[in-house]
Amino acid sequence: MAEPTPRTRGSDKTREVIVETALRLFRERGYEATTMRAIAAEAGVSVGNAYYYFSSKEILVQAYYDRAQAEHEAACGKLLDTERRFAVRLGGVLREWVRVSEPYHGFAVKFFKHAAEPSNPLSPFSAESSPARDAAIELYRRVVEGSTDHIDAELKAELPELLWLMSMGVVLFWVHDTSEGCQRTYRLIELTVPLVDRLVGLSHLPGLRGVARDFIAGIHELRE
Numbered sequence: 559m560a561e562p563t564p565r566t567r568g569s570d571k572t573r574e575v576i577v578e579t580a581l582r583l584f585r586e587r588g589y590e591a592t593t594m595r596a597i598a599a600e601a602g603v604s605v606g607n608a609y610y611y612f613s614s615k616e617i618l619v620q621a622y623y624d625r626a627q628a629e630h631e632a633a634c635g636k637l638l639d640t641e642r643r644f645a646v647r648l649g650g651v652l653r654e655w656v657r658v659s660e661p662y663h664g665f666a667v668k669f670f671k672h673a674a675e676p677s678n679p680l681s682p683f684s685a686e687s688s689p690a691r692d693a694a695i696e697l698y699r700r701v702v703e704g705s706t707d708h709i710d711a712e713l714k715a716e717l718p719e720l721l722w723l724m725s726m727g728v729v730l731f732w733v734h735d736t737s738e739g740c741q742r743t744y745r746l747i748e749l750t751v752p753l754v755d756r757l758v759g760l761s762h763l764p765g766l767r768g769v770a771r772d773f774i775a776g777i778h779e780l781r782e
Contacts, residue, residue: 573611576601577625580618585665589615589672616679616686619669622662623682623690629658631697644705645755648721651701652728652747656740659732663740670733682726695722710761717758724754 579601583592594615598608612618633654641647659666672680679686699718702709709717728750732743 572603572607573621576603576608576611577618577621580612580615581622581662581665584669588668589619619680620686620690623687624693626659626662627690627693627697630655631693633658634697638700638704642704642706644701644707644709644758645751647701647705648754649747649751651697652725652751653744655725655728656732656743656747660740663732666733682729691722694725695719698722698725707755707759708762709758713758713761721754724750 576597580592580597583597583600587596592615594608594612595605597615597618598605601608612621630651634651637650637654638647641650669680672678673682675681676683678684681687682691695718698721701721702714702717728743728746731746732740735743737743
């Protein structure tokens, strides 16, 4: 692979400075009150240059989603490479998300009202957010496929997306968590992961397999 040229390295640095500046201003001033002009001025670039890298504030937030997801994946690497128990893998991935997201907690509190709007492109369920969402689901696929626990085959295929949906519940709780160090969110993970582990572990038993099939059928119907 060719080494990046000085121009490319400079472009990457400028892009990163703009993202960092935008996130700081979003935290300090709020999303609505922060303009692209203000971001450009604080970042030390022209407005035109800021728009060259990011055509809107929404694209800047999508860059944050992508970066946060990459940080989360990197933080989970060692755990997923060495641990094989489903519950430990799932709990570890969720806890790592809280840990790496801690610097953005203040931003998330101010920003959530925008992301929570179903029609907003900043929603984690929007088409615009699909790259970060798909990457997150793929991370939970690694959680499932790298586990040695016995999981019903049909449920196993659906489980990565279901675990991502569960993680969205954790995110919502985290946004509203005012406890020191978000300890209540860690406690939520501690309480819920064993329950999910038990349900997944029972899914292959003859008496509960039908329940799992009905649940999966319901998920498919809601997707249509």
